[in-house]
Amino acid sequence: MLTVVLIILLVVAWVLYKNKKPKNCPPGPVNIPLVGRAFAMNQNHPEKAFVEWQRQYGPLYSVKMGSDLMVVISDPALLREAFNKPASTGRMAGPVLEMLGVQRGLIFSVGEDWHVRRRFTLFHLRNFGMGKARLEDVIREQVDAFLEHVVAPSEGQPLTIDHSLDLAVVNIIWGIVAGETMSMKDTRVLDILEKNKSVADKAKRLNIAVMVPWLLKVLPRSLFRLDEVIELFNYPKTHLIAPVLEAHRRDFDPTSEPRDYIECFLLEQRSDPQRFTDEVLARSIGDMFSAGSDTTSTTLRWAFCLLCARPEAQRRIQAEIDQVVGASRPPSAADRQQMPFTEAFLMETQRFGDIVPMGVLHSAEQEFELGGYTIPRGTILVSLLRAIHRNPAHFPEPEQFKPERFLDREGRVRPSKALMPFSVGKRSCLGEAMARSELFLFLTCALQRYSFAFPAGFQHDLSSADRLGVTTPKPFEVVPTRRR
Ligand code: HEM
Numbered sequence: 366m367l368t369v370v371l372i373i374l375l376v377v378a379w380v381l382y383k384n385k386k387p388k389n390c391p392p393g394p395v396n397i398p399l400v401g402r403a404f405a406m407n408q409n410h411p412e413k414a415f416v417e418w419q420r421q422y423g424p425l426y427s428v429k430m431g432s433d434l435m436v437v438i439s440d441p442a443l444l445r446e447a448f449n450k451p452a453s454t455g456r457m458a459g460p461v462l463e464m465l466g467v468q469r470g471l472i473f474s475v476g477e478d479w480h481v482r483r484r485f486t487l488f489h490l491r492n493f494g495m496g497k498a499r500l501e502d503v504i505r506e507q508v509d510a511f512l513e514h515v516v517a518p519s520e521g522q523p524l525t526i527d528h529s530l531d532l533a534v535v536n537i538i539w540g541i542v543a544g545e546t547m548s549m550k551d552t553r554v555l556d557i558l559e560k561n562k563s564v565a566d567k568a569k570r571l572n573i574a575v576m577v578p579w580l581l582k583v584l585p586r587s588l589f590r591l592d593e594v595i596e597l598f599n600y601p602k603t604h605l606i607a608p609v610l611e612a613h614r615r616d617f618d619p620t621s622e623p624r625d626y627i628e629c630f631l632l633e634q635r636s637d638p639q640r641f642t643d644e645v646l647a648r649s650i651g652d653m654f655s656a657g658s659d660t661t662s663t664t665l666r667w668a669f670c671l672l673c674a675r676p677e678a679q680r681r682i683q684a685e686i687d688q689v690v691g692a693s694r695p696p697s698a699a700d701r702q703q704m705p706f707t708e709a710f711l712m713e714t715q716r717f718g719d720i721v722p723m724g725v726l727h728s729a730e731q732e733f734e735l736g737g738y739t740i741p742r743g744t745i746l747v748s749l750l751r752a753i754h755r756n757p758a759h760f761p762e763p764e765q766f767k768p769e770r771f772l773d774r775e776g777r778v779r780p781s782k783a784l785m786p787f788s789v790g791k792r793s794c795l796g797e798a799m800a801r802s803e804l805f806l807f808l809t810c811a812l813q814r815y816s817f818a819f820p821a822g823f824q825h826d827l828s829s830a831d832r833l834g835v836t837t838p839k840p841f842e843v844v845p846t847r848r849r
Pocket residue numbers: 471472473483538652653654656657658660661664720721724725726727748786787788789791792793794795796797799800
């Protein structure tokens with residue numbers, strides 16, 4: 366009997382010890398032993414619980430998820446300070462992520478591996494076009510295909526653009542990575558898109574296991590659909606990247622200028638084969654697909670939805686296009702400087718759509734100080750972008766879509782330090798320049814030739830769909846009309 370009591374006391378003491386928050390930790394909600402607050406979250410909209418806590422505990426609070434301590438930041442200056450510290454550049458780790466092999470890519474790698482891969486990728490994406498002519502060509506090819514094959518045949522009729530936007534954006538990434546122009550009907554890309562969609566769906570249950578890893582030890586893997594997710598995760602590598610890599614290796618001439626990201630990688634592989642392995646290449650490309658496709662196409666979806674909901678804003682963008690670009694040549698990234706309203710419209714689209722409401726989780730590689738508190742090593746850091754982008758102190762009437770908020774009295778662009786859809790600091794979005802070019806060129810090329818409206822009688826309440834992942838507008842159709 367005494368032994369049982371002793372064991373119970375020991376277990377209680379252990380649970381209380383694990384449950385305790387460290388010293389000088391930011392305040393936050395009361396913890397539930399062993400699971401923390403993992404079950405307080407809506408599966409499709411985890412950000413809602415975090416925003417609710419932010420209202421109670423302020424712009425810097427802590428909360429336990431399983432055995433992990435999370436620190437949630439929703440003040441722009443504090444977030445900038447935190448994410449500019451080398452100590453904040455870690456990522457979440459754990460058995461599930463290891464099984465998925467994600468540490469060998471760009472998003473989940475850490476330390477020296479991450480540094481080298483990030484520097485290499487940024488440099489070569491820039492060389493192959495980020496903000497330069499090559500990228501513009503690749504983007505324009507895809508916008509032209511979208512306008513010719515999707516929009517033109519449906520003039521005057523309701524049209525769903527979701528899938529075609531997804532395709533165009535994936536094809537742009539592939540054009541930069543593999544130097545290949547994919548047609549909108551290429552089944553390889555369609556396959557990848559389908560698999561990407563089912564990963565998000567199938568991974569819902571796995572998210573709980575990422576937060577509370579010991580559940581995987583006591584419950585069967587099948588309950589979390591772990592093996593299905595691993596297979597889907599590896600799909601682009603085995604079905605798209607591996608065959609193209611082989612073809613590149615066969616045709617590659619190391620003495621001539623590399624033509625795409627894969628050739629740059631093969632060149633680097635010759636001087637540092639230990640670090641630049643085929644696996645790293647496949648995972649890095651996979652990460653560009655997963656970080657760069659849904660995000661960009663969903664932002665475009667918001668842009669088209671908002672253009673139809675605000676015809677006066679659409680007309681103002683078209684007036685800028687007519688004035689700055691005219692009709693005889695396509696818009697180019699260099700026009701952007703002279704098109705302040707278009708720029709403000711895109712900024713407001715990103716603020717309003719707020720498609721990555723909790724950013725991507727970081728983790729503290731070392732203990733550091735923030736806002737007078739101590740953030741221990743291993744803490745998960747959350748950039749609660751939803752609370753920043755919807756804070757009336759930074760954006761009055763935040764629930765309203767108002768591009769003018771980003772213009773000054775003279776009509777010049779007035780940037781805001783609180784607008785951070787690509788996050789901030791050392792790990793901020795690696796594809797920001799590429800995404801910004803895509804958004805600008807897509808919008809201006811489309812509006813140069815067409816106007817878009819909702820079908821007669823249809824109204825969109827500008828709310829988002831109920832699904833996990835990036836925040837997407839509720840479904841809508843557009844009716845295109847040719848301008849000239
Ligand atoms: C509108 C489109 C996009 C949005 C809103 C977006 C947003 C973000 C955000 C919020 C992060 C997290 C940064 C952090 O950890 O603090 C991120 C990371 C990242 N993004 Fe994007 N992104 C977009 C497009 C792209 C594109 C086109 C690419 C590349 C082709 C890309 C590649 C990446 C990569 C590789 C990371 C991880 C960077 C690292 O861990 O060092 N993104 N993005």
